[in-house]
Amino acid sequence: MSVFRLGEKPYPTQILQRKLYELLLQGRRIDGRGLLQHRPVSVELNVVEKAEGSAMVTLGKTRVVAGVKYDLGSPYPDTPDKGNLTVNAELLPLASRTFEPGPPDENAIELSRFVDRCIRESQALRLDQLVYVPGQKVGVVYVDVYVLDFDGDYFAPAVLAATAALASARVQRYEVQNGVVTKVAGERVPLPLVKLPTAAMIGILRDKVIVDPTALEEPALDASIVIGWGTDDELAAIQKDSPGLIPESLLDEMIEVSRNVTVRLRRTLMDRLRDVWRPAEDVSVGSQSQA
Amino acid sequence: MEKALLIREDGTRVDGRKPDELRPFRMEVGVLENADGSAYIEMGKTKIYAAVYGPKEAHPRHIAQPHRAILQCRYHMATFSVSERKAPGMTRREHELSKVIREALESVLFLEEYPRSMSEVFVEVIQADAGTRTAGLTAGSLALADAGIPMADLVAGVAVGKVAGRLVLDLSEEEDKNCEADLPVGMAPSINSIVLLQLNGRLTREEFSEAMRMAKKGIEVLYEAQKKALQKRFAAYGEVTD
Amino acid sequence: MTELVNDKDFVLPGQPLTDERTKAGRFTYVHGGLVRSAVAGMVRIRGQKAEVIPARGPYKPRENDRVIGIVVDIKPSYYELDLGWGITGILRAKKAKKSGKESQVTIGDVIYTAIAFAGVKGVMLKGGKDAHRITRGFIVTMSPTRVPRLLVRDRELQETIERESQCKLYIGMNGYIAIVGPSTKNEFAAASAIRLVDTEPTLEGLKEKVMGVLRRALWEELVEE
Numbered sequence: 001m002s003v004f005r006l007g008e009k010p011y012p013t014q015i016l017q018r019k020l021y022e023l024l025l026q027g028r029r030i031d032g033r034g035l036l037q038h039r040p041v042s043v044e045l046n047v048v049e050k051a052e053g054s055a056m057v058t059l060g061k062t063r064v065v066a067g068v069k070y071d072l073g074s075p076y077p078d079t080p081d082k083g084n085l086t087v088n089a090e091l092l093p094l095a096s097r098t099f100e101p102g103p104p105d106e107n108a109i110e111l112s113r114f115v116d117r118c119i120r121e122s123q124a125l126r127l128d129q130l131v132y133v134p135g136q137k138v139g140v141v142y143v144d145v146y147v148l149d150f151d152g153d154y155f156a157p158a159v160l161a162a163t164a165a166l167a168s169a170r171v172q173r174y175e176v177q178n179g180v181v182t183k184v185a186g187e188r189v190p191l192p193l194v195k196l197p198t199a200a201m202i203g204i205l206r207d208k209v210i211v212d213p214t215a216l217e218e219p220a221l222d223a224s225i226v227i228g229w230g231t232d233d234e235l236a237a238i239q240k241d242s243p244g245l246i247p248e249s250l251l252d253e254m255i256e257v258s259r260n261v262t263v264r265l266r267r268t269l270m271d272r273l274r275d276v277w278r279p280a281e282d283v284s285v286g287s288q289s290q291a
Numbered sequence: 292m293e294k295a296l297l298i299r300e301d302g303t304r305v306d307g308r309k310p311d312e313l314r315p316f317r318m319e320v321g322v323l324e325n326a327d328g329s330a331y332i333e334m335g336k337t338k339i340y341a342a343v344y345g346p347k348e349a350h351p352r353h354i355a356q357p358h359r360a361i362l363q364c365r366y367h368m369a370t371f372s373v374s375e376r377k378a379p380g381m382t383r384r385e386h387e388l389s390k391v392i393r394e395a396l397e398s399v400l401f402l403e404e405y406p407r408s409m410s411e412v413f414v415e416v417i418q419a420d421a422g423t424r425t426a427g428l429t430a431g432s433l434a435l436a437d438a439g440i441p442m443a444d445l446v447a448g449v450a451v452g453k454v455a456g457r458l459v460l461d462l463s464e465e466e467d468k469n470c471e472a473d474l475p476v477g478m479a480p481s482i483n484s485i486v487l488l489q490l491n492g493r494l495t496r497e498e499f500s501e502a503m504r505m506a507k508k509g510i511e512v513l514y515e516a517q518k519k520a521l522q523k524r525f526a527a528y529g530e531v532t533d
Numbered sequence: 534m535t536e537l538v539n540d541k542d543f544v545l546p547g548q549p550l551t552d553e554r555t556k557a558g559r560f561t562y563v564h565g566g567l568v569r570s571a572v573a574g575m576v577r578i579r580g581q582k583a584e585v586i587p588a589r590g591p592y593k594p595r596e597n598d599r600v601i602g603i604v605v606d607i608k609p610s611y612y613e614l615d616l617g618w619g620i621t622g623i624l625r626a627k628k629a630k631k632s633g634k635e636s637q638v639t640i641g642d643v644i645y646t647a648i649a650f651a652g653v654k655g656v657m658l659k660g661g662k663d664a665h666r667i668t669r670g671f672i673v674t675m676s677p678t679r680v681p682r683l684l685v686r687d688r689e690l691q692e693t694i695e696r697e698s699q700c701k702l703y704i705g706m707n708g709y710i711a712i713v714g715p716s717t718k719n720e721f722a723a724a725s726a727i728r729l730v731d732t733e734p735t736l737e738g739l740k741e742k743v744m745g746v747l748r749r750a751l752w753e754e755l756v757e758e
Contacts, residue, residue, distance in 0.1 A: 004401040004562040004571050006443045010358045106390040109383045121472075121492045187521075223398070225488060235499055238474075238490035243397035245484035255499060328589075346591050348619045358653070360619075399546075401562070401571060405591065406653070408619025436546055439590020439678065441560060441571035444547030481547035482564050518545055521573055525543060525588045527734030 007222060007244060017205065017220045023229070024208040030216060031060075036257055038200070038212035041265065043160065043272045045168045053169025053191075057161040060124025061151035063095075066143060070171035072132070072181060073140040083138040087116035089145040089158060096150040096215075110241060111158055113224060115145055116195040117237035118159045122230025124217035125166060126192035132174055132181045134199065139171070141191065152201075152214040153242070155226040159199040160202075164269060166193050167277040188197035193277065196269055197236055200261035202254045204246060209253050211261050220243075227258035232266065297466055298455045306463055311505050313449065313461045314422075318430070318516055319457040319520030320437045320524040328438025330520070334428040335463055336420035341430035343438040345410030359485055360405035366427055368416040388424045389414075394437060395428055395477045395487035399443040410440060421467035425449050428477045428487060436521055445521075446486050448477035451502040453494060458502050460509045474499070476506035480514045534648065537567075540578045543588075544570040550583045558584030591618045592707040593675035594651035601705030602658065604642040614644055614658060616707045617674070622648070624658040643667040643711060645703040667703060670713030673724045675731035677708040682730050682739070690730060693740055697747040698723035722750035 039060030160200035223244030314335035315383030472492025602614025700714030
């Protein structure tokens, strides 16, 4: 038995690691991108008419669809003065030969919870404005995210799709009179989304930091991390999503890089949402006349 | 209204701690008879047992990997560990935390040295009072070291939170419930590496850097305690075996 | 400066041992230019090597180690032996004899043999005259890191147990010990001695304790008869 080696990968991956690193030293990636360049993004809105809001996002060859549904419901006992947000994500078996049918596995659960945190922790969605009768009737926002095609990094497009679906959603308007909640026929209003959370996946290979790894690059990385920003200046969620060591000395750079990428993604999204969403808009879905 | 009480005027916290002070803690290694390795940790009112079984035959057999060992991890909370009884079985949160703890431990293990085998880490939270994932990680690492499974370093974890606009180390449950941000961090101190990192909540870039500095300080204290607990466990060891 | 610890020091995972990369030995690894321990155990510095002997831990197969395996599967040309710790050893079956007789080895058989090769291909066991089928007695297990206690000082403890209990010990480095004796009474006596070797914290005075346990075990039963 020889000396132990830390984080040693199987032989084919070692070769890939070497090649990849050689390229990184020249400032290039396998697909010709720069180290800190994400793949081309496209955001298509309202792809599902029956959903209150929806968006299809592609990031290179990774594709994610998100839909928003809205309903009336009871608040959680510990938050009587807030609406409910429920985020679910699934890695559909049609997206990759490695995804299997069945109940969400830990990867899907991790994705749901990360998307949830990006929206909830950033306080992008004003859940306090989704209250019709405190303690009794509140709005329930369902965000469902499906990964349709997987070529690495489903976190960033999932957050982008969820945000876009929320921003473009138009939900049933309700009125409250004497504690009775009634639909206002034919009227639809936007959700109180006040920020556009975006996220970036950052990988490291030795001393090099890269953005938005593909499925080919992912196994060769030493470690990866996903970082969500609620605004240009405020982090909302972080998840180290794979095993591996992150040298302390690289962390600052990773955060800085994620900030630049998420700012770019936010600009792209804002541009795309030009006609349907305005920043810090003070909207409310119900008649808040009693407040 | 509650938030105002969490940090007193003199900067101390609701339980009298300074912002960068850990809760009282205790660690012990080798606390279970049957496990190949085990550990117990208390951090404030958080109480956790961790056990390791393995390496052993991978089960089901088809998950065995010809070039490395499989590590499995289950983070689980007892039904009575929280104020409101938790339903038995695994919640989505527990699935997620099992994954991040497993991956944090995997980061320091030499899994390639035990091909085709499987090792299991069980983290059982007996009482939860915030910081269970990081305390579970700290205990899990001790249990692995106790089992003699080769690893690059012990790992320890702690959370830094933002409470009433201030950064504080090692949140208690009261603080956790009212915090603006919660940053659990796990590190391998001897090799200056981060093995677990999550953030829930809003932090600026500068706050994040400061929070990481506080976490590192706390982790170094826990790391020293881990080493002492292991030295105590193996106090009698030191014979000539050749 | 070279060594950062002394010979026989107790070290923990991650602890630096020396700054000379060439000295990295068993249960060590190199990080940041330093040779570090990968386990809790005792450092041994022998000339050009710094290695660590784990205080506890799983068995790690090494060439020429004597091991005991239990037959768990029989294939057309080889047997699979469970060596514990998730390790399966492969033992080639002898070429089919002209007589056409079925092999005598069956599932559950205990084989005392040695490791021919351990690596990416798996663990190959030595066949032929190196492999013995153990058909009597029984097996006890002990921590693989404690097995060397039986063998140090020219097998002092092994011989003590064998002499006093009149049993033959087949010692597998994987922590499986087969005990074959003239009677169950003798075998149980030997088993309790091995248990003591496994659980006592130190080797100091262990021989006397082992003798005590053996004599008590053999003697008490004598009185009962």
